[in-house]
Amino acid sequence: MATSTVENYIKRIFMDQPTGTGLMPLGRLAKIMNVVPGTATTMVKTLSESGLARYRPREGVRLTPAGEKLALHVLRRHRLIELFLVRVLGVDWSEVHPEAEELEHAISDKLLARIDELLGKPAFDPHGDPIPSAAGKLSRSRVQPLIACNAGARMRIARITDQDSRFLRYANSHGLVPGAKLHLKDRDAQGDSILVQVNGRKPLNLGSSAGAKIMVEPHAKARTKRAT
Amino acid sequence: MATSTVENYIKRIFMDQPTGTGLMPLGRLAKIMNVVPGTATTMVKTLSESGLARYRPREGVRLTPAGEKLALHVLRRHRLIELFLVRVLGVDWSEVHPEAEELEHAISDKLLARIDELLGKPAFDPHGDPIPSAAGKLSRSRVQPLIACNAGARMRIARITDQDSRFLRYANSHGLVPGAKLHLKDRDAQGDSILVQVNGRKPLNLGSSAGAKIMVEPHAKARTKRAT
DNA sequence: GTTTGTATTTTGAATACTCAAAATGAAAAT
DNA sequence: ATTTTCATTTTGAGTATTCAAAATACAAAC
Ligand SMILES: [Mn+2]
Ligand SMILES: [Mn+2]
Ligand SMILES: [Mn+2]
Ligand SMILES: [Mn+2]
Numbered sequence: 080m081a082t083s084t085v086e087n088y089i090k091r092i093f094m095d096q097p098t099g100t101g102l103m104p105l106g107r108l109a110k111i112m113n114v115v116p117g118t119a120t121t122m123v124k125t126l127s128e129s130g131l132a133r134y135r136p137r138e139g140v141r142l143t144p145a146g147e148k149l150a151l152h153v154l155r156r157h158r159l160i161e162l163f164l165v166r167v168l169g170v171d172w173s174e175v176h177p178e179a180e181e182l183e184h185a186i187s188d189k190l191l192a193r194i195d196e197l198l199g200k201p202a203f204d205p206h207g208d209p210i211p212s213a214a215g216k217l218s219r220s221r222v223q224p225l226i227a228c229n230a231g232a233r234m235r236i237a238r239i240t241d242q243d244s245r246f247l248r249y250a251n252s253h254g255l256v257p258g259a260k261l262h263l264k265d266r267d268a269q270g271d272s273i274l275v276q277v278n279g280r281k282p283l284n285l286g287s288s289a290g291a292k293i294m295v296e297p298h299a300k301a302r303t304k305r306a307t
Numbered sequence: 308m309a310t311s312t313v314e315n316y317i318k319r320i321f322m323d324q325p326t327g328t329g330l331m332p333l334g335r336l337a338k339i340m341n342v343v344p345g346t347a348t349t350m351v352k353t354l355s356e357s358g359l360a361r362y363r364p365r366e367g368v369r370l371t372p373a374g375e376k377l378a379l380h381v382l383r384r385h386r387l388i389e390l391f392l393v394r395v396l397g398v399d400w401s402e403v404h405p406e407a408e409e410l411e412h413a414i415s416d417k418l419l420a421r422i423d424e425l426l427g428k429p430a431f432d433p434h435g436d437p438i439p440s441a442a443g444k445l446s447r448s449r450v451q452p453l454i455a456c457n458a459g460a461r462m463r464i465a466r467i468t469d470q471d472s473r474f475l476r477y478a479n480s481h482g483l484v485p486g487a488k489l490h491l492k493d494r495d496a497q498g499d500s501i502l503v504q505v506n507g508r509k510p511l512n513l514g515s516s517a518g519a520k521i522m523v524e525p526h527a528k529a530r531t532k533r534a535t
Numbered sequence: 536g537t538t539t540g541t542a543t544t545t546t547g548a549a550t551a552c553t554c555a556a557a558a559t560g561a562a563a564a565t
Numbered sequence: 566a567t568t569t570t571c572a573t574t575t576t577g578a579g580t581a582t583t584c585a586a587a588a589t590a591c592a593a594a595c
Pocket of ligand 2 (some may be wrong): 161205206208258
């Protein structure tokens with residue numbers, strides 16, 4: 080059985096995996112995991128020995144199929160738990176992440192299946208992140224960050240890629256939630272800001288770092304089983 | 308912060324504490340925790356150093372007030388989670404114990420408070436075990452084992468003191484659940500068995516080991532906030 | 536009072552995870 | 566080609582938890 084530490088490493092390697100065949104450098108992994116570089120090296124060797132990752136010294140890590148399978152399993156638990164906490168227990172979406180970070184290692188498959196059923200086998204978590212299926216399939220929709228859109232674009236928010244509690248509260252208070260319709264009214268390249276209008280609300284200025292955290296998709300495309 | 312291992316030790320020391328001022332011998336603790344005796348010794352020294360227990364070598368352990376407080380906290384989490392799983396997720400009472408054994412270490416106080424509210428601040432878990440209050444008070448009702456009752460007694464089942472899945476399924480299938488009214492029709496000292504009638508059901512024979520696991524209380528005495 | 540038997544403790548070692556700091560590798564700058 | 570710089574790895578050590586097996590203490594039996 081994988082310890083919760085191993086599960087956390089595997090999950091983060093999977094999530095921050097550069098698309099394609101790229102290896103993740105261990106320095107990056109160390110930063111992500113909040114450990115010193117030497118710790119990451121040691122851990123990655125362990126993962127490698129247990130067949131969850133492949134490790135090229137001085138180059139980086141990549142998950143094996145077994146590692147990806149585990150990562151998807153943990154991710155599924157994390158996201159289903161988040162949605163459960165929001166829907167059933169009424170926890171605010173800005174607070175579910177740290178809870179799920181712990182519970183994802185403690186919940187049994189049996190219980191997870193019950194939660195999945197209770198929620199109607201949802202496809203997205205409260206932040207718009209896709210929930211891997213029980214079989215381990217992850218829907219990879221081609222969404223783009225809000226800052227990458229042209230002025231005048233009319234989009235729909237697909238997901239918020241930041242688990243920080245303050246940012247999530249801010250986003251929510253301005254209607255910036257998955258599913259919301261959004262009009263990019265203007266962009267100011269020099270001022271590093273964009274002007275958006277969410278649903279019928281007051282126009283809102285966002286800096287590029289905020290705009291980068293909001294992933295949007297074409298307006299028309301309706302997503303099934305939208306969450307939150 | 309106490310590790311989940313420490314929480315488990317403390318909880319079990321509390322639960323199997325001989326009433327009064329008795330110390331728990333470390334051999335007993337080792338058996339309860341499924342570790343070799345030497346491990347129990349080591350662990351108890353650690354608990355002692357962190358102020359959670361007092362340890363008399365060769366005699367045994369006793370929790371300090373700090374240890375009791377922690378034990379009650381863990382017990383509260385465990386029992387509230389069990390009831391939550393039964394009531395909200397529809398998990399069978401015979402399966403909640405192992406789940407709660409893990410989740411009790413992963414849930415936050417905030418989440419626990421939400422669950423407590425959602426359940427209406429219940430006083431008993433699915434097995435009839437009292438749930439310590441948030442302040443750490445544990446209602447100690449004077450219940451007695453079914454085998455200790457006289458023939459002819461009419462009682463009410465207060466709790467089932469066995470978390471074994473098979474026994475719980477058996478008990479449930481015969482109506483032996485907390486709150487059920489029960490008539491001890493006959494006892495056979497030599498045959499080591501008792502004859503009981505639960506509610507209006509067919510009389511049922513129980514051996515003494517089964518009868519010892521069923522705690523009963525006077526029929527009249529209604530318990531508030533009965534669970535399951 | 537000595538022997539025997541059992542409970543408990545000690546010792547030595549293992550696994551899992553982590554850090555500090557020294558050593559090393561390799562790319563970048565000169 | 567050498568030096569500088571920075572990322573990565575290695576080494577040594579510490580905490581937490583556990584076991585196997587030897588040592589010890591104590592009570593029970595003789
Ligand atoms: Mn986690
Ligand atoms: Mn999420
Ligand atoms: Mn536990
Ligand atoms: Mn219980």
